[in-house]
Amino acid sequence: MRQYEINIYSDSNIKDITVFKFNNVTNTQEIMDILLKGELEWSIVNARIVYDDRHLLTAATQAIHQLCSKGKLSTNNIHTELIYRMSPTTNIRDSIKTFGLNIEDNVFYIVLFGATEERIDRVRTLVKGDELKEEESDEALKKQYYPNKYFDSQIARKLYRLPAAAAAAVTNNTSNDNLQLLYKDILNSMAIKGHL
Amino acid sequence: MTDIVVEPTAVPPTVAAAKTVVDLTSLGAMLLSQGAEAKTYRFALNGLDCIVKERFSKKYRHQQLDTKIQAKRHLMEIRNINKCRKHQIPVPALYFVDNISNRIYMEMVDGITVKSFIQQQQQSTNSNNSNEILIKLCLEIGRLIAKMHDNGVIHGDLTTSNILLKNDDIGGNSKIGELLVFIDFGLSYVSVLVEDKAVDLYVLERAFLSTHPDSEQMFDQVIKGYADYSASKTKATLSKLDQVRLRGRKKLAFG
Ligand SMILES: Nc1ncnc2c1ncn2[C@@H]1O[C@H](COP(=O)(O)OP(=O)(O)OP(=O)(O)O)[C@@H](O)[C@H]1O
Numbered sequence: 001m002r003q004y005e006i007n008i009y010s011d012s013n014i015k016d017i018t019v020f021k022f023n024n025v026t027n028t029q030e031i032m033d034i035l036l037k038g039e040l041e042w043s044i045v046n047a048r049i050v051y052d053d054r055h056l057l058t059a060a061t062q063a064i065h066q067l068c069s070k071g072k073l074s075t076n077n078i079h080t081e082l083i084y085r086m087s088p089t090t091n092i093r094d095s096i097k098t099f100g101l102n103i104e105d106n107v108f109y110i111v112l113f114g115a116t117e118e119r120i121d122r123v124r125t126l127v128k129g130d131e132l133k134e135e136e137s138d139e140a141l142k143k144q145y146y147p148n149k150y151f152d153s154q155i156a157r158k159l160y161r162l163p164a165a166a167a168a169a170v171t172n173n174t175s176n177d178n179l180q181l182l183y184k185d186i187l188n189s190m191a192i193k194g195h196l
Numbered sequence: 197m198t199d200i201v202v203e204p205t206a207v208p209p210t211v212a213a214a215k216t217v218v219d220l221t222s223l224g225a226m227l228l229s230q231g232a233e234a235k236t237y238r239f240a241l242n243g244l245d246c247i248v249k250e251r252f253s254k255k256y257r258h259q260q261l262d263t264k265i266q267a268k269r270h271l272m273e274i275r276n277i278n279k280c281r282k283h284q285i286p287v288p289a290l291y292f293v294d295n296i297s298n299r300i301y302m303e304m305v306d307g308i309t310v311k312s313f314i315q316q317q318q319q320s321t322n323s324n325n326s327n328e329i330l331i332k333l334c335l336e337i338g339r340l341i342a343k344m345h346d347n348g349v350i351h352g353d354l355t356t357s358n359i360l361l362k363n364d365d366i367g368g369n370s371k372i373g374e375l376l377v378f379i380d381f382g383l384s385y386v387s388v389l390v391e392d393k394a395v396d397l398y399v400l401e402r403a404f405l406s407t408h409p410d411s412e413q414m415f416d417q418v419i420k421g422y423a424d425y426s427a428s429k430t431k432a433t434l435s436k437l438d439q440v441r442l443r444g445r446k447k448l449a450f451g
């Protein structure tokens with residue numbers, strides 16, 4: 001579990017997020033059922049497309065921006081708004097479906113805005129799986145905002161609608177360069193959503 | 197007697213939102229430049245190394261009109277940077293667009309302006325080598341502008357300060373043309389008119405000649421690169437450029 005402050009809006013009453021990552025989850029169905037009843041104030045995010053914690057932070061910042069600028073969200077609550085902001089499209093239902101929790105997932109992120117201890121406990125009691133904590137003590141990973149080893153560049157390319165041809169335009173690139181380029185393209189497509 | 201009904205005046209959204217705006221320097225941002233219409237900062241947004249371009253209103257102009265103009269430029273900058281990116285014309289990635297404070301958070305390009313680079317090369321002792329580098333650089337600048345124009349984007353403010361050259365951290369492996377990045381799309385617009393493209397080039401020519409001594413040959417290479425992109429697509433623009441130059445000279449001569 002990691003916590004980050006978001007402080008670029010002074011009069012937002014939401015100022016932080018808490019990030020969990022789970023794998024080997026065995027009760028996705030149960031979580032899904034409670035989620036669909038609207039009883040969980042959580043963002044559950046598809047781990048295949050999360051590059052690192054900054055990626056989630058960017059979506060969270062955009063969710064808060066939406067609230068501060070328009071006075072209202074595009075979706076039901078700030079937690080679904082984060083998922084919607086992860087997506088490059090303006091189709092809300094599709095965004096929540098593809099970037100949120102899927103029934104066959106056993107790896108995912110959970111993000112809470114303004115978490116309390118009770119809500120953190122609820123996450124840990126409800127989710128039957130392994131919380132990935134071991135990497136959190138690693139200073140080098142912390143500096144890099146925990147690159148996500150479950151990130152799948154092929155799935156990400158598909159969901160963000162970024163054909164591989166775009167990245168290949170620059171020759172002589174190493175695979176790490178290409179990954180960096182893909183990440184920038186992903187952030188770019190989130191940033192321009194709604195501005196075209 | 198009837199009561200006089202006073203309609204409550206709606207608070208314009210920009211005023212309502214204004215209190216939300218936090219001065220970025222109070223969060224550790226570094227002010228890099230203060231232009232006439234925008235401030236540029238370096239800032240770490242959630243751990244992303246960013247350049248932030250923040251548009252503000254000029255106080256002496258009509259406030260409402262000014263806000264409109266600024267919003268338009270803000271939007272054009274976003275759209276045309278994105279359009280270039282889509283067509284593989286090198287531009288910074290956009291990270292976050294904030295309509296409350298008219299800020300664009302974009303990728304920080306680690307490098308120097310082409311202006312500084314040219315000045316460095318012109319002072320270099322190995323002039324043969326630097327000549328060769330500058331020729332390559334200018335050819336590629338021309339080619340990329342042709343590509344931009346071919347995709348309908350007019351930059352609107354082409355200068356050697358608005359083109360960056362990335363630091364080559366791989367150690368000289370990259371070709372110099374791969375290190376160019378175009379910035380500052382605040383005056384950009386969409387057009388396919390030959391006249392608009394020609395004026396775009398003319399602006400760059402004026403910038404070259406006024407910023408860099410003995411740069412005629414360099415600009416010739418820009419034109420060559422532009423033509424090399426596609427003779428058929430650029431021919432009309434380049435002959436138009438001659439007319440624009442003539443017009444420009446007349447303007448200079450007769451005021
Ligand atoms: N993405 C970037 N990466 C690195 N440096 C940048 C970036 N964007 C802008 N800069 C730096 O900030 C300066 C000003 O940016 P820009 O030209 O976009 O703003 P401007 O308000 O038009 O400024 P000016 O009036 O000086 O042209 C640039 O000349 C460049 O040195």
Ligand SMILES: [Mg+2]
Binds near residue numbers: 357380
């Ligand atoms: Mg500029």
